[in-house]
Amino acid sequence: MQDFLQQTLSGETPQPQSGENPQLRWQWWDEGILELTPHQPTRQAIVISAGLHGNETAPVEILNQLMTQLLKGEKALVPRILVILGNPAALRADKRYIRCDINRMFGGRWQQYEDCPEARRAWRLEQAMETFWQAGDHVEVCWHIDLHTAIRGSYHPRFGVLPLNQREWPENFMQWLSAAGLEALVFHRAPAGTFTHYSCEHFNAASCTLELGKAQPFGENDLSQFAAAKQALASLLFGEPLPQNEETPRRYRVSQQITRSSDAFILHMNAETLNFTAFPQGTLLAEDGEKRYYVQQAREYVLFPNPHVAPGLRAGLMLVEDNAHNKTTGS
Numbered sequence: 408m409q410d411f412l413q414q415t416l417s418g419e420t421p422q423p424q425s426g427e428n429p430q431l432r433w434q435w436w437d438e439g440i441l442e443l444t445p446h447q448p449t450r451q452a453i454v455i456s457a458g459l460h461g462n463e464t465a466p467v468e469i470l471n472q473l474m475t476q477l478l479k480g481e482k483a484l485v486p487r488i489l490v491i492l493g494n495p496a497a498l499r500a501d502k503r504y505i506r507c508d509i510n511r512m513f514g515g516r517w518q519q520y521e522d523c524p525e526a527r528r529a530w531r532l533e534q535a536m537e538t539f540w541q542a543g544d545h546v547e548v549c550w551h552i553d554l555h556t557a558i559r560g561s562y563h564p565r566f567g568v569l570p571l572n573q574r575e576w577p578e579n580f581m582q583w584l585s586a587a588g589l590e591a592l593v594f595h596r597a598p599a600g601t602f603t604h605y606s607c608e609h610f611n612a613a614s615c616t617l618e619l620g621k622a623q624p625f626g627e628n629d630l631s632q633f634a635a636a637k638q639a640l641a642s643l644l645f646g647e648p649l650p651q652n653e654e655t656p657r658r659y660r661v662s663q664q665i666t667r668s669s670d671a672f673i674l675h676m677n678a679e680t681l682n683f684t685a686f687p688q689g690t691l692l693a694e695d696g697e698k699r700y701y702v703q704q705a706r707e708y709v710l711f712p713n714p715h716v717a718p719g720l721r722a723g724l725m726l727v728e729d730n731a732h733n734k735t736t737g738s
């Protein structure tokens with residue numbers, strides 16, 4: 408196998424299901440799940456996922472280009488990696504999802520959904536992650552990088568979302584996120600059903616959801632926008648120097664979540680509202696029957712506004728800029 412994406416889109420089981428080249432061994436685990444193991448011992452075990460949302464194709468293309476170089480034996484592999492194309496059925500359909508948003512189902516939340524392709528897939532991906540990290544001896548670097556694109560345009564076209572974490576984030580992980588060209592980092596303050604929250608909570612992984620630009624169909628992505636992210640991934644996989652990035656990402660933390668709880672839900676933003684649009688204190692953001700959402704802090708920024716979610720799910724996040732941190736780093 409040389410093209411993991413084409414193989415996955417074909418829906419067929421590869422023959423053979425494992426192989427090796429002078430650099431590495433590969434093992435196909437299941438549809439869209441591939442393990443690559445370098446011949447030399449390593450204490451790094453990294454999960455890289457993309458395509459949890461089937462219409463977010465740019466990172467899938469970037470990741471597949473790197474996988475093809477590895478599968479052809481053109482590049483050395485440093486860490487053991489598990490590569491995941493999250494929702495193959497949705498990728499084939501070029502849709503965000505078939506029935507339900509898989510990136511709200513992790514941590515066992517899939518059990519609360521009626522049987523659907525995404526619920527079964529979330530369970531399978533949780534199992535795969537557990538198998539992968541339990542297999543390694545003395546794993547010192549345990550990272551999960553989940554690649555996405557946003558539905559909307561954004562004041563920060565490239566940003567990372569980090570799950571709730573009681574521990575300090577590893578210094579080398581933060582350096583890597585900066586080198587990947589991210590303009591902003593958003594820190595969650597509450598649990599969520601995302602893949603990165605699951606990996607961080609259950610396996611102590613350093614996890615980040617990378618949002619790289621806006622969703623476009625396969626072949627219509629301007630991959631040059633993502634050069635730094637691709638180069639940072641390449642340096643992680645191939646052991647090459649990290650790209651230089653002078654900019655320190657701005658830091659935001661979640662101040663409140665807007666949840667759609669009924670059919671009466673109204674979001675007071677239009678379809679053109681960009682991610683990281685600022686609103687002053689007191690602005691009415693949304694209403695849901697009796698419930699009103701207002702900007703509570705002096706200034707809050709919206710992230711992922713989406714009124715079209717199923718009841719009970721997140722219709723947007725409000726952020727505050729983490730000025731204390733930004734001051735100490737001089738940005």
Ligand SMILES: [Zn+2]
Nearest residue numbers: 460463555556
């Ligand atoms: Zn996504």
